[in-house]
Amino acid sequence: MNRPLIALTLALAATLPAHAADPAPNGITMPDGYKDWRLLSTHMRSDNNTLRAVLGNDIAIKAAREGKTNPWPEGAVLAKMVWKAKKHEKWEAASEPGDFVHAEFMTKNTARFASTGGWGYARWLGQDQKPYGKDAGFAQECVACHTPVKDNDWVFTRPVKLP
């Protein structure tokens, strides 16, 4: 590649999003700007020692604040960010997020995702955001795990109570 072409290529690359992850095997793409979404809840899981934050897009936040989450409305997207928990070095009884494990998404689209309960599932692993799953069948794993909350529109997260 000649020098002007290299310069052009670098200039174009700089205009791309910093972390354009590949789509999930079921065709779901990572929602833009999810890290700026608002909070729905937070969890700690002792079985795998992780801390989690669940964010929602505007449709999800509106539904949560109106208490209209069973079912969640079409277009709602829930984003769960998961970190390994570690002890806070200045407060022994506190756990704080350590390494980033993955980001998981549930997208409500009853028609498109009829085969998985009306929700599209996707997960991107680690700091390099590698899509999870070998083929579109991976989402049946998600459905199996979410079956205990089928009566809550397949969602474990209950939006936090706020004043």
Place this chain on the structure above:
Amino acid sequence: MNRPLIALTLALAATLPAHAADPAPNGITMPDGYKDWRLLSTHMRSDNNTLRAVLGNDIAIKAAREGKTNPWPEGAVLAKMVWKAKKHEKWEAASEPGDFVHAEFMTKNTARFASTGGWGYARWLGQDQKPYGKDAGFAQECVACHTPVKDNDWVFTRPVKLP
């Protein structure tokens, strides 16, 4: 009160913010719209069985993403929301937020809050958002508790790692 006056009073009341909390004893007022701020971190504390979410205003989020948090910039505000943790009824090893305990704030203003390390502290208790503290001296309790992280600009929270 006669009926038109009652109607007028109700109409005026309806225009007020739903939860206009009283100021803290050191004069700090609850920041507008903090529930819409973006996520800085989340914690679980086993000593008092609480889950916490720490949000930041735009100044704080910008600083966190640029890694410029020691010291935090003037105008940064950190909002911590605290809930009692409870076991998720459909996932035994998961803790989820239950009753809302309080909202706590740290406001960076080196000149105004020189007597408390450059940070203004405030806390509002419970769903009715009652200001914590009998007089402005309450903030010395906050400073005492935060002294282990004096070298981290008095802040326990380390912004989460994101992809």
